[in-house]
Amino acid sequence: MSEFVYSQKPIPIEHGEGVYLYAEDGTEYLDFGASYAVSPVGHCHPEVVSAVQEQAAELLFVHASYPTESRDSLYEKLATAAPSGLENVWLCNSGTEANEAALKFARSATGKSKIVAAKRGFHGRTMGSLSVTWKPKYRAPFEPLVDDVEFVTYGDEDELAAAVDDETAAVVLEPVQGEGGVNPATKSYLQTARDVTAESGSALLFDEIQTGLGRTGALWACEHAGVTPDILTTAKGLASGLPIGATLCADWIAEDAGSHGSTFSGSPVVSAAAEATLSVLVDENLPAHAAEMGEYLQFELDAANLPVRDIRGHGLMVGIEVKRGANRVVKELALSHQILALPAGRSVLRLLPPLTVETEHLDRVVAALSDVLEGGK
Numbered sequence: 001m002s003e004f005v006y007s008q009k010p011i012p013i014e015h016g017e018g019v020y021l022y023a024e025d026g027t028e029y030l031d032f033g034a035s036y037a038v039s040p041v042g043h044c045h046p047e048v049v050s051a052v053q054e055q056a057a058e059l060l061f062v063h064a065s066y067p068t069e070s071r072d073s074l075y076e077k078l079a080t081a082a083p084s085g086l087e088n089v090w091l092c093n094s095g096t097e098a099n100e101a102a103l104k105f106a107r108s109a110t111g112k113s114k115i116v117a118a119k120r121g122f123h124g125r126t127m128g129s130l131s132v133t134w135k136p137k138y139r140a141p142f143e144p145l146v147d148d149v150e151f152v153t154y155g156d157e158d159e160l161a162a163a164v165d166d167e168t169a170a171v172v173l174e175p176v177q178g179e180g181g182v183n184p185a186t187k188s189y190l191q192t193a194r195d196v197t198a199e200s201g202s203a204l205l206f207d208e209i210q211t212g213l214g215r216t217g218a219l220w221a222c223e224h225a226g227v228t229p230d231i232l233t234t235a236k237g238l239a240s241g242l243p244i245g246a247t248l249c250a251d252w253i254a255e256d257a258g259s260h261g262s263t264f265s266g267s268p269v270v271s272a273a274a275e276a277t278l279s280v281l282v283d284e285n286l287p288a289h290a291a292e293m294g295e296y297l298q299f300e301l302d303a304a305n306l307p308v309r310d311i312r313g314h315g316l317m318v319g320i321e322v323k324r325g326a327n328r329v330v331k332e333l334a335l336s337h338q339i340l341a342l343p344a345g346r347s348v349l350r351l352l353p354p355l356t357v358e359t360e361h362l363d364r365v366v367a368a369l370s371d372v373l374e375g376g377k
């Protein structure tokens with residue numbers, strides 16, 4: 001089944017440490033994909049590993065109806081990390097579930113049903129999240145999906161304003177689209193989204209599953225625009241690779257959230273991993289480090305004069321639009337330079353390294369890109 005669902009990667013990985021992954025044959029790979037942004041603090045960070053080990057020895061699981069210390073400390077930590085006003089925390093097991101909850105909460109709190117989403121947006125693969133995900137390849141085999149979703153052109157303020165009306169429950173957006181090709185929104189677009197949702201009484205939902213946790217050089221990408229949504233979702237690297245998602249909500253959403261639940265919500269071991277990951281992110285000042293490294297990378301990429309169509313992104317979320325297939329570049333980087341990167345669609349190479357990278361790693365990636373891209377001119 002797994003071979004059916006996932007195309008097999010030719011590199012069997014045995015262990016990881018910091019920014020490196022190690023194959024069974026001992027080869028060291030520089031991890032610039034972080035398995036889709038799942039290792040913000042680096043692989044096997046000692047504080048995360050020991051938090052997991054200690055919690056596993058004490059209590060593997062008890063349902064959320066029993067307060068436990070690790071879940072309570074995570075609630076507190078997430079409420080502190082949340083943008084001001086989004087202190088209500090719902091925990092689940094993945095990104096798509098965090099968005100499912102967000103869509104349900106928005107409908108329940110507003111009593112309306114219409115959802116406005118963006119073309120090229122990606123929000124997950126369960127029925128609700130898939131309904132607001134744009135790509136026909138992901139949607140078509142499973143239709144009909146959840147009804148009453150309208151797609152607008154990402155970045156077009158007039159189109160967005162025209163789509164949001166009295167029937168709208170929520171507008172859902174990624175502050176930088178990830179799967180859709182690393183497309184950053186302008187401040188003005190996110191501000192318009194805030195204005196039109198506030199005016200119509202609908203919820204603004206930011207999917208920060210890829211952009212959050214310091215990735216763009218701030219703890220949350222929406223901080224750059226000075227815009228606070230009503231709901232923010234996070235997942236991916238929140239527990240350094242253990243399955244988790246979180247939906248952070250304003251009071252008016254949480255008050256009328258209706259009934260929703262999950263057996264594993266905030267399970268002890270996962271909560272301990274997330275608490276430790278957030279502590280490391282904050283204590284090691286990783287969002288600021290990501291901002292600095294992101295600027296350095298952008299500068300070096302520009303200076304290298306690569307034969308590419310575009311270089312864009314924010315912090316350590318970087319997209320390089322190449323002239324020929326991105327998959328070919330990903331493969332050559334891995335096999336010839338032992339650097340693991342990701343595609344975003346057919347033509348964009350995506351870099352999402354752990355936030356702990358240093359300039360020496362960035363230099364190595366820029367040099368490898370020069371080699372691979374020049375060779376393919």
Ligand SMILES: *Cc1c(COP(=O)(O)O)cnc(C)c1O
Nearest residue numbers: 094095096122123124178209210
């Ligand atoms: C990965 C991702 C999701 C889905 O998360 P899963 O944990 O794979 O369900 C949703 N939204 C964005 C922006 C993502 O990058």
